[in-house]
Amino acid sequence: xxxxxxxxxxxxxxxxxxAESVKALKAIATEFEHTFIFESAxxxxxxxxxxxxxxxxxxxxxxxxxxxxxxxxxGDPKYxxxxxxxxxxxxxxxxxxxxxxLFANIRPVKAYDSLLDASPLKEEKIAxxxxxxxxxxxxxxxxxxxxxxEDGNYASDLCAYSREEIERIAHLAFKAxxxxxxxxxxxxxxxxxxxxxxxxxxxxxxxxxxxDVELDFLFVDNAAMQLILNPGQxxxxxxxxxxxxxxxxxxxxIGGSIGLLASASVGEQxxxxxxxxxxFPQGKGKGIANPIASILSAAMMLDHFNLTEExxxxxxxxxxxLELDITTPDLNKNGNRISxxxxxxxxEDFI
Amino acid sequence: xxxxxxxxxxxxxxxxxxAESVKALKAIATEFEHTFIFESAxxxxxxxxxxxxxxxxxxxxxxxxxxxxxxxxxGDPKYxxxxxxxxxxxxxxxxxxxxxxLFANIRPVKAYDSLLDASPLKEEKIAxxxxxxxxxxxxxxxxxxxxxxEDGNYASDLCAYSREEIERIAHLAFKAxxxxxxxxxxxxxxxxxxxxxxxxxxxxxxxxxxxDVELDFLFVDNAAMQLILNPGQxxxxxxxxxxxxxxxxxxxxIGGSIGLLASASVGEQxxxxxxxxxxFPQGKGKGIANPIASILSAAMMLDHFNLTEExxxxxxxxxxxLELDITTPDLNKNGNRISxxxxxxxxEDFI
Ligand SMILES: CC(C)[C@H](C(=O)O)[C@@H](O)C(=O)O
Ligand SMILES: CC(C)[C@H](C(=O)O)[C@@H](O)C(=O)O
Numbered sequence: 001x002x003x004x005x006x007x008x009x010x011x012x013x014x015x016x017x018x019a020e021s022v023k024a025l026k027a028i029a030t031e032f033e034h035t036f037i038f039e040s041a042x043x044x045x046x047x048x049x050x051x052x053x054x055x056x057x058x059x060x061x062x063x064x065x066x067x068x069x070x071x072x073x074x075g076d077p078k079y080x081x082x083x084x085x086x087x088x089x090x091x092x093x094x095x096x097x098x099x100x101x102l103f104a105n106i107r108p109v110k111a112y113d114s115l116l117d118a119s120p121l122k123e124e125k126i127a128x129x130x131x132x133x134x135x136x137x138x139x140x141x142x143x144x145x146x147x148x149x150e151d152g153n154y155a156s157d158l159c160a161y162s163r164e165e166i167e168r169i170a171h172l173a174f175k176a177x178x179x180x181x182x183x184x185x186x187x188x189x190x191x192x193x194x195x196x197x198x199x200x201x202x203x204x205x206x207x208x209x210x211x212d213v214e215l216d217f218l219f220v221d222n223a224a225m226q227l228i229l230n231p232g233q234x235x236x237x238x239x240x241x242x243x244x245x246x247x248x249x250x251x252x253x254i255g256g257s258i259g260l261l262a263s264a265s266v267g268e269q270x271x272x273x274x275x276x277x278x279x280f281p282q283g284k285g286k287g288i289a290n291p292i293a294s295i296l297s298a299a300m301m302l303d304h305f306n307l308t309e310e311x312x313x314x315x316x317x318x319x320x321x322l323e324l325d326i327t328t329p330d331l332n333k334n335g336n337r338i339s340x341x342x343x344x345x346x347x348e349d350f351i
Numbered sequence: 352x353x354x355x356x357x358x359x360x361x362x363x364x365x366x367x368x369x370a371e372s373v374k375a376l377k378a379i380a381t382e383f384e385h386t387f388i389f390e391s392a393x394x395x396x397x398x399x400x401x402x403x404x405x406x407x408x409x410x411x412x413x414x415x416x417x418x419x420x421x422x423x424x425x426g427d428p429k430y431x432x433x434x435x436x437x438x439x440x441x442x443x444x445x446x447x448x449x450x451x452x453l454f455a456n457i458r459p460v461k462a463y464d465s466l467l468d469a470s471p472l473k474e475e476k477i478a479x480x481x482x483x484x485x486x487x488x489x490x491x492x493x494x495x496x497x498x499x500x501e502d503g504n505y506a507s508d509l510c511a512y513s514r515e516e517i518e519r520i521a522h523l524a525f526k527a528x529x530x531x532x533x534x535x536x537x538x539x540x541x542x543x544x545x546x547x548x549x550x551x552x553x554x555x556x557x558x559x560x561x562x563d564v565e566l567d568f569l570f571v572d573n574a575a576m577q578l579i580l581n582p583g584q585x586x587x588x589x590x591x592x593x594x595x596x597x598x599x600x601x602x603x604x605i606g607g608s609i610g611l612l613a614s615a616s617v618g619e620q621x622x623x624x625x626x627x628x629x630x631f632p633q634g635k636g637k638g639i640a641n642p643i644a645s646i647l648s649a650a651m652m653l654d655h656f657n658l659t660e661e662x663x664x665x666x667x668x669x670x671x672x673l674e675l676d677i678t679t680p681d682l683n684k685n686g687n688r689i690s691x692x693x694x695x696x697x698x699e700d701f702i
Contacts, residue, residue, distance in 0.1 A: 080542065080568070090542040120476045120579050141492075141510060146545040155549035156511035159492060163504040189593075191431065191441040194497040198506035217431070222629075224601035225609070228471050228579060242540070246597055250575035258576070278573075 012279025014072025135244025259290025363630025365423020405443030486595025610641025
């Protein structure tokens with residue numbers, strides 16, 4: 001198979017971890033006789049520095065002309081505490097999601113047996129946790145109309161959803177549940193929000209098309225508790241954009257390291273794969289960033305193109321590295337100083 | 352001191368736990384020679400059943416004519432899965448908050464040493480946790496304009512904030528930080544939301560009036576992680592209504608039992624005190640509900656009237672009951688069947 005892959009390494013530790021995924025993908029290409037062609041483009045704070053825009057036109061063009069995007073991370077503290085900054089790195093990511101129509105963000109959350117002791121949760125709470133979160137990614141309060149009054153003393157954001165926006169991601173989530181344990185939980189705030197009541201109505205109606213999937217509902221505040229109290233109860237979680245942002249980051253701590261968590265963002269035409277950790281600017285250039293989340297994002301990319309054997313090879317390599325404790329400092333149990341690159345080397349060799 | 356106290360026991364386990372608080376307050380009145388006069392009124396699902404309204408006019412009148420409100424819980428599953436229910440119990444609580452101008456919801460989160468083993472988190476993660484969450488309660492997306500299109504296929508909610516709404520609660524939070532460890536963390540989503548950028552701007556400006564308070568900022572998704580990864584880093588957390596709903600419920604699991612967590616909702620004129628657990632309809636009438644959260648809410652009420660010694664007496668009684676394991680089944684270590692009422696009896700006797 002021939003694949004054109006756009007690389008958007010972005011800010012902070014993004015470039016370092018993306019480099020290791022590229023190594024893994026190249027090893028897969030050699031081993032399975034595929035042709036993967038990589039082309040890089042700037043996004044985020046580095047793109048602002050270079051071009052003034054967090055998503056330069058050329059970067060977007062590249063993404064539209066490739067088969068998939070491998071994304072690193074964006075964000076730089078120099079923009080965070082300036083509420084009046086005219087451009088922000090995050091705008092690049094949001095515009096990219098919207099322009100590519102990436103309406104579904106899919107985040108698997110798994111507790112690895114070899115890492116149970118790294119979790120802040122007690123082992124008996126988390127053993128066996130295996131959740132897939134479907135977060136709506138191009139609607140809701142992220143993209144609704146924003147207002148700031150002239151005098152700067154009043155601001156608002158609109159959270160809006162249409163039936164279509166809900167249906168297209170809900171179909172993906174129902175189908176995912178079918179491939180898994182046949183359980184779907186909609187997380188909303190239907191006791192307060194009109195938009196949540198629409199979600200609940202639409203998803204309830206759709207339930208009759210998926211009678212084999214057990215459907216239930218949880219208010220977001222309760223979901224935030226249940227994820228910690230009893231994560232094992234969840235199979236597929238479906239939720240809107242803002243709640244998904246919070247809930248999926250919360251869920252990311254269960255497994256003991258956010259350095260392991262991958263995500264896919266998919267739409268009708270395009271797909272983007274990124275580690276869920278952020279740009280971690282303090283870790284930049286130190287060789288301490290965990291590349292596994294990015295490498296597993298590359299595996300999700302292979303799955304997306306039905307290269308399941310190839311994806312599994314990457315996952316096997318990752319499992320092996322965890323088992324042998326060939327891990328960056330965030331996970332390393334023996335206190336060995338193993339660098340980002342060394343983890344990537346091991347995975348490349350294993351493949 | 353003479354206090355008129357409105358009792359709004361509400362739904363589910365609300366009446367049972369409120370009854371135990373009343374016992375504790377009566378014991379305090381006797382012991383310290385105060386006059387506490389109680390009057391009850393319906394709210395929530397029981398009020399809908401009785402009067403058709405979740406907040407009958409008479410209930411609201413009573414609240415406006417008393418010194419403080421002691422609230423139980425509201426909510427009944429028969430309303431939850433009906434997105435088209437014309438009235439909902441929650442509307443009663445929301446209208447009450449708005450009508451009484453209760454703009455600040457204050458939730459202390461503490462890890463009790465005697466309960467460390469009841470927490471889903473590892474002991475070393477949570478020991479010493481002591482957080483006070485200030486959640487804005489009468490603004491934001493809860494009370495913004497709601498729309499549902501005629502064809503029912505589009506819905507929206509507006510999240511709006513004004514400078515005044517932010518300032519009044521931020522002053523309370525800054526002052527609380529001064530009484531504690533001088534640290535205030537604003538939780539927002541300023542990288543995406545216009546309203547969050549207003550929060551960040553206003554709170555940053557106010558910081559110069561409180562130079563002794565260390566101010567920092569956290570995006571809500573990151574806060575959802577940090578609360579679990581390292582709750583000890585927080586002192587006072589300030590946030591808007593919806594984020595506060597999620598974050599404070601998430602934080603409530605740290606201590607090992609939401610059956611222990613109290614809250615105060617205060618405004619310029621009125622104050623309401625309620626346990627943070629919900630109506631727990633499955634537990635209703637079984638004598639298994641933990642009354643401590645309600646009893647500690649009563650202690651917060653006494654604090655509110657500067658009856659600090661009295662409030663401390665209640666807290667001492669609670670500490671003693673935990674130490675002696677005179678606790679309801681959610682916490683009981685020895686498997687003793689101790690009922691809601693028996694916990695209340697012990698606390699009454701101790702006082
Ligand atoms: C960087 C930020 C805009 C983004 C979001 O909120 O969606 C991030 O937190 C994420 O979850 O991918
Ligand atoms: C019952 C519900 C409307 C309420 C809220 O969301 O504010 C509750 O969750 C709370 O936190 O007091």
